[in-house]
Structures are given as structure tokens and as C-alpha cells.
Amino acid sequence: MSDIWLSSLITETPQEGFDLATKMARIGVKVTQPSAEVRDKLRRDYAEDPDSLIAASQVIAINFQTVAAANNYWRD
Amino acid sequence: MSDIWLSSLITETPQEGFDLATKMARIGVKVTQPSAEVRDKLRRDYAEDPDSLIAASQVIAINFQTVAAANNYWRD
Amino acid sequence: MSDIWLSSLITETPQEGFDLATKMARIGVKVTQPSAEVRDKLRRDYAEDPDSLIAASQVIAINFQTVAAANNYWRD
Amino acid sequence: MSDIWLSSLITETPQEGFDLATKMARIGVKVTQPSAEVRDKLRRDYAEDPDSLIAASQVIAINFQTVAAANNYWRD
Amino acid sequence: MSDIWLSSLITETPQEGFDLATKMARIGVKVTQPSAEVRDKLRRDYAEDPDSLIAASQVIAINFQTVAAANNYWRD
Amino acid sequence: MSDIWLSSLITETPQEGFDLATKMARIGVKVTQPSAEVRDKLRRDYAEDPDSLIAASQVIAINFQTVAAANNYWRD
Numbered sequence: 001m002s003d004i005w006l007s008s009l010i011t012e013t014p015q016e017g018f019d020l021a022t023k024m025a026r027i028g029v030k031v032t033q034p035s036a037e038v039r040d041k042l043r044r045d046y047a048e049d050p051d052s053l054i055a056a057s058q059v060i061a062i063n064f065q066t067v068a069a070a071n072n073y074w075r076d
Numbered sequence: 077m078s079d080i081w082l083s084s085l086i087t088e089t090p091q092e093g094f095d096l097a098t099k100m101a102r103i104g105v106k107v108t109q110p111s112a113e114v115r116d117k118l119r120r121d122y123a124e125d126p127d128s129l130i131a132a133s134q135v136i137a138i139n140f141q142t143v144a145a146a147n148n149y150w151r152d
Numbered sequence: 153m154s155d156i157w158l159s160s161l162i163t164e165t166p167q168e169g170f171d172l173a174t175k176m177a178r179i180g181v182k183v184t185q186p187s188a189e190v191r192d193k194l195r196r197d198y199a200e201d202p203d204s205l206i207a208a209s210q211v212i213a214i215n216f217q218t219v220a221a222a223n224n225y226w227r228d
Numbered sequence: 229m230s231d232i233w234l235s236s237l238i239t240e241t242p243q244e245g246f247d248l249a250t251k252m253a254r255i256g257v258k259v260t261q262p263s264a265e266v267r268d269k270l271r272r273d274y275a276e277d278p279d280s281l282i283a284a285s286q287v288i289a290i291n292f293q294t295v296a297a298a299n300n301y302w303r304d
Numbered sequence: 305m306s307d308i309w310l311s312s313l314i315t316e317t318p319q320e321g322f323d324l325a326t327k328m329a330r331i332g333v334k335v336t337q338p339s340a341e342v343r344d345k346l347r348r349d350y351a352e353d354p355d356s357l358i359a360a361s362q363v364i365a366i367n368f369q370t371v372a373a374a375n376n377y378w379r380d
Numbered sequence: 381m382s383d384i385w386l387s388s389l390i391t392e393t394p395q396e397g398f399d400l401a402t403k404m405a406r407i408g409v410k411v412t413q414p415s416a417e418v419r420d421k422l423r424r425d426y427a428e429d430p431d432s433l434i435a436a437s438q439v440i441a442i443n444f445q446t447v448a449a450a451n452n453y454w455r456d
Contacts, residue, residue: 006395009453015082018100022107024398024444028437031402033427046430047109050122054131055434057104061138062441064100070453073085073146091158094176098183123185126198130207133180137214140176149161149222167234170252174259199261202274206283209256213290216252225237225298243310246328250335275337278350282359285332289366292328301313301374319386322404326411351413354426358435361408365442368404377389377450 009070017071021063025056028063085146093147097139101132104139161222169223173215177208180215237298245299249291253284256291313374321375325367329360332367389450397451401443405436408443 005027011017033039046052068074081103087093109115122128144150157179163169185191198204220226233255239245261267274280296302309331315321337343350356372378385407391397413419426432448454 004395006398007393009394009448013083014085015080018082025437025441028440029433032436033433038428042428042430048114048118050118050128051131052430052434053105053109054128054135055431056108057101058135058138059434059438059441060104061101061135062438062445065142066445066448068085068142068146070448070455075146089159090161091156094158124190124194126194126204127207129181129184130204130211132184133177134211134214136180137177137211141218144161144218144222151222165235166237167232170234200266200270202270202280203283205257205260206280206287208260209253210287210290212256213252213287217290217294220237220294220298227298241311242313243308246310276342276346278346278356279359281333281336282356282363284336285329286363286366288332289329289363293370296313296370296374303374317387318389319384322386352418352422354422354432355435357409357412358432358439360412361405362439362442364408365405365439369442369446372389372446372450379450
């Protein structure tokens with residue numbers, strides 16, 4: 001995890017902010033399970049489990065709260 | 077996910093904000109499970125599982141916090 | 153869901169705000185499971201499951217955060 | 229639930245605020261399961277289930293965020 | 305729970321704030337399960353259950369949000 | 381837990397803030413399970429359980445909200 005993947009929370013649009021929130025949720029998984037091979041294997045399973053999908057959506061929602069606040073909700 | 081689905085967090089009314097929060101929760105699922113066919117199949121199951129329904133309501137609630145703050149709670 | 157059920161987040165008292173938060177939690181379930189008949193049947197089950205009850209209370213708590221902020225915590 | 233149980237979020241001390249947050253968590257359960265008899269029975273079970281206890285503590289924590297903000301964190 | 309355990313949210317350092325958040329998470333368990341004996345027994349179990357440990361860490365994180373805000377993030 | 385591990389919430393960059401949030405999530409586990417040996421053993425299991433990984437990512441997300449707010453979202 002030594003390369004730069006999060007240099008700023010500022011994005012052009014809300015949708016790019018949502019994409020960043022998704023990325024943050026994935027990196028949050030990666031710090032516990034660094035193997036891309038294992039993560040890909042697990043993903044095939046949980047992508048068919050509705051509770052896992054809802055839980056993943058929730059982590060994105062929490063990260064998006066942070067990104068949206070950072071961008072002052074793209075109000076301007 | 078390359079088309080524009082989230083160009084603004086601003087809505088006319090709280091209820092439209094709630095609808096947007098619901099949409100965000102669903103897109104949060106879609107980024108992990110892109111197949112509409114699989115999502116529709118899963119939905120038939122979890123729509124009958126109370127814990128999944130409560131969890132889905134929670135993701136909407138979290139997204140609604142963000143949308144409501146963006147709209148200054150539609151106070152004006 | 154086309155009728156108006158959320159025209160404002162402003163309530164007279166904290167308790168009415170809590171009632172609104174409860175309503176929002178229920179609508180959050182309804183958007184995924186539109187059938188009142190199915191929801192009533194599921195409710196008989198989860199109303200006897202402590203974990204479901206705690207989870208439902210949590211969704212209310214999250215929605216209440218939003219309603220309370222909208223009302224400036226009824227401080228005035 | 230027609231009597232007044234939440235007339236204000238303001239408390240004298242943080243601890244009274246924590247007590248209020250606990251009460252809110254319990255009322256959040258009560259709105260789904262109105263029977264005191266059933267709730268008492270369920271409580272004997274989940275009070276011995278660590279995951280239920282942690283989940284209950286989480287609902288209190290979320291409600292306490294609201295109460296603490298309402299009281300401006302009892303800073304003055 | 306009649307003695308004073310939460311007289312202030314203000315702490316000298318972030319780390320003391322984290323300790324306070326941990327204490328709040330534990331008191332949140334204690335209000336549902338007042339018996340220290342039962343809690344100690346349960347703890348031996350859930351301290352070996354990764355999901356319980358992650359859930360406990362989450363409750364601390366939520367309480368720490370409150371404590372950190374109360375202390376203005378120890379910025380000064 | 382008597383040594384200093386959290387002297388400040390301020391970090392140079394968002395990514396360092398994310399690393400700090402990860403550390404906070406881990407310390408939140410450590411306060412309940414102090415044995416590094418047990419934690420390492422548990423980690424091998426939950427690092428292959430998608431739901432645990434998503435839950436861990438969520439705790440990081442919650443802690444990151446706090447760190448990001450403390451740093452005024454690294455806007456300046």
C-alpha cells in the first residue's frame with residue numbers, strides 16, 4: 001500500500017465522488033486482505049450474496065458522506 | 077457505470093431526496109454486482125428476508141443523511 | 153410510492169421527529185418490499201427476533217440524526 | 229406511544245444524555261414490538277448474546293451522537 | 305448505574321478520548337447486561353470471534369466520533 | 381495500551397489519514413483482544429471471509445470520517 005492512491009478528497013462531480021467512495025471501500029478491504037487473487041475469488045461469492053452486497057453498499061455510503069462533506073456537497 | 081447518474085445532490089423536496097438516497101443505495105449494490113439479471117434474482121430472495129430489508133433501509137438512511145445535508149435540510 | 157409522504161423534515165417536537173424517523177425507516181423497507189401483505193407477515197417474525205428489533209432501532213436512530221439536525225435539535 | 233416521552237434533547241450532564249440515548253434505543257425497539265411482556269422475554273435471551281449486546285451498545289452510541297450534538301457537547 | 309462515570313466528554317489528548325470512547329462502548333453493554341460476572345464470561349467467547357471484535361471496534365469508532373467532535377478534534 | 385499511539389489526528393495527506401483510520405480500527409480490536417498471537421490467528425480466518433472484510437472496511441470508513449473532519453478534509 002505504499003503507492004499514492006488518495007491524494008485528495010476533492011472531485012469534479014458527485015458521481016466522481018461516489019466512485020472515489022467505492023475505491024475507498026475497496027482499499028479498506030485490501031488493507032486486511034492484500035492478495036488480489038484471494039479478493040477476486042471471494043468477490044465471486046459475495047457478489048451473489050444479497051446481504052454482502054447491501055453491506056458493501058453501506059460502506060460506500062459511509063465513505064461518500066466523507067467525500068461529499070469534503071466537497072461541500074458540490075453546491076457551488 | 078460510465079453514464080451520468082449522479083450529477084447533483086440537490087433535489088426539490090425531501091421526498092425526492094429520499095428517492096435519490098434509494099437510488100444511491102442501489103447503485104452501491106450495482107458497482108459490486110453489475111448484472112441486472114443476477115440483482116433481480118437476488119432481490120426476489122432478500123425482499124422476503126426481514127433482516128435484509130432492514131439493512132437496505134439502513135443504507136438508504138445513511139445516504140439520506142448526505143442528501144439532506146447537501147440540501148440544507150430543505151429548510152429554506 | 154408516488155403520493156407525498158415526506159414534505160418536510162421539520163416537526164414541532166423531538167418526539168414527533170422520532171415518529172418521523174420511524175416512518176422513514178419503514179418507508180425504507182417499503183421501497184424494497186412494496187407488498188403490505190408480505191411486510192405484515194415478515195413483521196410478525198422479526199418482532200420476536202431481538203437482533204432484528206435492535207437493527208430496526210438502529211435505522212430509526214440514524215434517521216433521527218437527520219431529522220434532529222434539520223430541526224436544529226429543537227433548541228429554540 | 230401516545231404519551232410524551234421525549235420532550236427535549238437537552239440534559240444537564242453527559243451522563244444524563246447517555247441515559248436518554250439508552251431510552252431512545254429502547255423506544256426504537258418498542259415501536260416495532262409494543263408488548264412489554266414479549267420484550268422482557270426476548271431481553272433475557274439477548275442479554276446473554278455478546279453480538280446482541282454489542283449491537284445494542286451501537287444503537288446507544290448513535291443516539292448519543294445526536295443528544296451530544298444537541299447539547300453542544302456540554303462544553304459550556 | 306447511579307454513580308457518576310461520564311462527567312465530561314473533554315479529554316487532554318486524542319488517546320484519552322479513545323479510551324473514553326472504549327469505556328462508553330462498554331457501559332453501553334452494561335446497561336443491557338448489568339452482571340459483571342455474565343459480561344466477563346461472554347467476553348471470553350467474543351474475544352475469540354473476529355466478527356464480534358470488529359463489531360466492538362465499530363462501536364468504539366462511533367463513540368470516538370462524538371468525543372473527537374466534543375474536543376474540537378484536539379486541534380488547538 | 382499504556383504507550384502513546386494516538387498523539388494527534390492531524391496528518392499530512394488524506395492517505396496518511398486513511399492509514400491512521402486503519403490503525404484506529406485495529407487498536408479498537410486490540411482493546412478487546414490484547415493478545416497479538418490470538419489476533420494473528422483470527423486474522424488468518426477473517427481475511428478469507430468476505431463479510432468480515434467488508435465489516436473491517438466499514439470500521440475504517442467510520443474512523444476516517446473522524447480523521448478527515450479533524451483535518452478539515454485536507455482542503456487547504
